[in-house]
Amino acid sequence: MSNGPIYLDYAATTPPDPRVLHVLQDSLGQTGSFANPSSIHAAGRQSAAMVAIARTQVAELLNTRQERLIWTSGATEANNLAIQGVANAREHRGKHLISMATEHKSVVDTFAALEKRGYKVTWLKPDGSGRLLLDSLSQAIRPETQLVSVMHVNNETGVIQDIHKIGMLCRERDVLFHTDAAQSVGRLAIDLAELPVDLLSLTAHKFYGPQGIGALFVADRPAVQLSPIMFGGGQERRLRPGTLPVHLIVGAGAAARIAADEMHENLSHMTAMRDRLWNGISDLDDLIRNGLPVHCYPGILNVSADGVEGESLMLGMEPVCVASGSACNATSGESSYVLRALGRDDLLAQSAVRFSFGRPTTAAEVDTAIDRYRWSVEHLRGIAPAKTGLLLK
Amino acid sequence: MTLTDPYNDTVRACFEKPGHAGDLQGEYAQSLEASAASSDQGMTVALSVGISDGMIVEMRFRAWACPHLIAAAQMLCADRQGRLTDSLQQFDVNGVMQQLSIPVEKTGRVLLLEDAVTSLWQQYTKLCKTDSGTG
Numbered sequence: 001m002s003n004g005p006i007y008l009d010y011a012a013t014t015p016p017d018p019r020v021l022h023v024l025q026d027s028l029g030q031t032g033s034f035a036n037p038s039s040i041h042a043a044g045r046q047s048a049a050m051v052a053i054a055r056t057q058v059a060e061l062l063n064t065r066q067e068r069l070i071w072t073s074g075a076t077e078a079n080n081l082a083i084q085g086v087a088n089a090r091e092h093r094g095k096h097l098i099s100m101a102t103e104h105k106s107v108v109d110t111f112a113a114l115e116k117r118g119y120k121v122t123w124l125k126p127d128g129s130g131r132l133l134l135d136s137l138s139q140a141i142r143p144e145t146q147l148v149s150v151m152h153v154n155n156e157t158g159v160i161q162d163i164h165k166i167g168m169l170c171r172e173r174d175v176l177f178h179t180d181a182a183q184s185v186g187r188l189a190i191d192l193a194e195l196p197v198d199l200l201s202l203t204a205h206k207f208y209g210p211q212g213i214g215a216l217f218v219a220d221r222p223a224v225q226l227s228p229i230m231f232g233g234g235q236e237r238r239l240r241p242g243t244l245p246v247h248l249i250v251g252a253g254a255a256a257r258i259a260a261d262e263m264h265e266n267l268s269h270m271t272a273m274r275d276r277l278w279n280g281i282s283d284l285d286d287l288i289r290n291g292l293p294v295h296c297y298p299g300i301l302n303v304s305a306d307g308v309e310g311e312s313l314m315l316g317m318e319p320v321c322v323a324s325g326s327a328c329n330a331t332s333g334e335s336s337y338v339l340r341a342l343g344r345d346d347l348l349a350q351s352a353v354r355f356s357f358g359r360p361t362t363a364a365e366v367d368t369a370i371d372r373y374r375w376s377v378e379h380l381r382g383i384a385p386a387k388t389g390l391l392l393k
Numbered sequence: 394m395t396l397t398d399p400y401n402d403t404v405r406a407c408f409e410k411p412g413h414a415g416d417l418q419g420e421y422a423q424s425l426e427a428s429a430a431s432s433d434q435g436m437t438v439a440l441s442v443g444i445s446d447g448m449i450v451e452m453r454f455r456a457w458a459c460p461h462l463i464a465a466a467q468m469l470c471a472d473r474q475g476r477l478t479d480s481l482q483q484f485d486v487n488g489v490m491q492q493l494s495i496p497v498e499k500t501g502r503v504l505l506l507e508d509a510v511t512s513l514w515q516q517y518t519k520l521c522k523t524d525s526g527t528g
Binding site: 307309311312315316335346347350382383384385386 | 400405408411414415428435436437439455456457458459460463
């Protein structure tokens with residue numbers, strides 16, 4: 001076994017696929033597609049053609065038309081453009097917005113910024129399994145509601161929301177629906193010709209593309225109006241100005257093509273790795289699996305261990321790289337707001353570990369993770385005071 | 394410890410093999426326990442000492458804590474075991490933080506350990522007074 005780090009944090013980011021790297025490198029340099037694709041000269045047209053091919057590749061992954069995609073720097077920017085863009089464009093129609101307490105920070109903080117501007121935001125809580133109850137959404141929608149934003153796959157728990165039903169409800173009630181699909185695009189089949197989704201955010205680095213490039217899907221419906229949140233050269237239908245990073249876009253396109261070709265195989269691999277890990281640790285006492293497995297993306301396994309402190313668990317897990325349920329902030333020690341929304345108390349949320357698997361993950365790596373997790377939990381429980389005595393529960 | 398590694402070698406060693414973790418193994422003429430906890434920090438540390446003839450014969454800790462606090466407790470127990478009980482009067486917060494390269498934002502956690510040590514000393518002095526009063 002190698003002594004280097006064992007990476008099980010693919011929900012955070014994935015390494016570019018070697019085939020993506022090859023394409024990306026080819027597009028750089030004097031002989032590559034370095035020219036500004038907005039330029040009308042031959043070199044610019046060559047770059048524009050490369051961008052068009054990549055846009056088509058991403059569109060094919062989602063079964064939509066290439067002109068429905070706006071390139072962004074990633075999902076955070078796509079989320080900002082979708083949420084602020086709709087809020088700004090439809091401000092005259094109403095200032096009520098709906099989202100969930102378990103959304104990614106880039107969604108939560110964007111809505112929070114709008115709240116400071118006078119918008120009302122209803123934050124829906126999930127049930128204990130992490131899923132949105134449609135009834136609660138139905139009750140929250142008001143005549144002045146403009147947008148519902150619910151993520152497809154949760155980045156911490158892997159819980160999959162039923163975006164088809166959510167979108168249908170939004171269509172029935174004449175409300176726009178945005179989904180942050182950063183964790184699902186390239187990992188789960190998404191058919192935008194069938195799904196009633198108005199806006200969808202994605203980022204390439206979650207499916208083995210380069211960091212720094214993402215996109216926002218904007219449905220071809222008159223109701224879907226967006227105002228730009230940045231201003232400049234008029235690129236991307238005047239919704240996202242700035243010179244396009246051709247090499248990153250080409251990399252995103254290649255990554256999308258590979259993801260589409262290998263999705264079924266990858267899902268089988270994720271499921272096998274996740275089940276292997278869970279089977280290797282599930283006999284430990286007082287473990288809680290966060291997120292109901294039947295509704296979870298198989299590439300993520302989130303587990304809380306009662307009686308174990310999160311930061312120490314992370315150190316004990318070395319050299320296995322996983323994400324913890326506590327903020328990476330020694331000062332606050334703040335536990336995951338996502339897990340607390342699922343009903344976990346602070347200590348259980350803080351003890352959570354998110355294992356996330358990728359194409360390169362091997363059974364041997366998972367076995368090392370099992371060994372380290374078991375050692376850490378038993379080690380820390382051996383040090384901890386008796387539960388009934390001193391633990392702050 | 395490096396710029397990117399929050400734990401120095403001493404912290405890692407104490408965390409990996411905290412020889413003083415657990416409960417007192419022996420029976421002693423005097424044994425004391427003290428604990429301190431912070432709901433804000435989400436940390437708990439408990440100390441126990443076995444005393445005989447004014448000497449700390451055994452000192453143990455238990456902790457629900459970050460690696461730095463575990464290491465600080467382990468180091469404290471290892472240092473005080475075998476010394477006079479008077480040594481419980483002193484706890485050099487700054488020295489511990491320097492030795493373990495504990496970031497300043499974790500000072501509150503080290504102060505928890507100081508609270509527990511202080512409590513042990515207070516219990517001990519009270520016990521001595523009671524013993525001398527009844528003796």
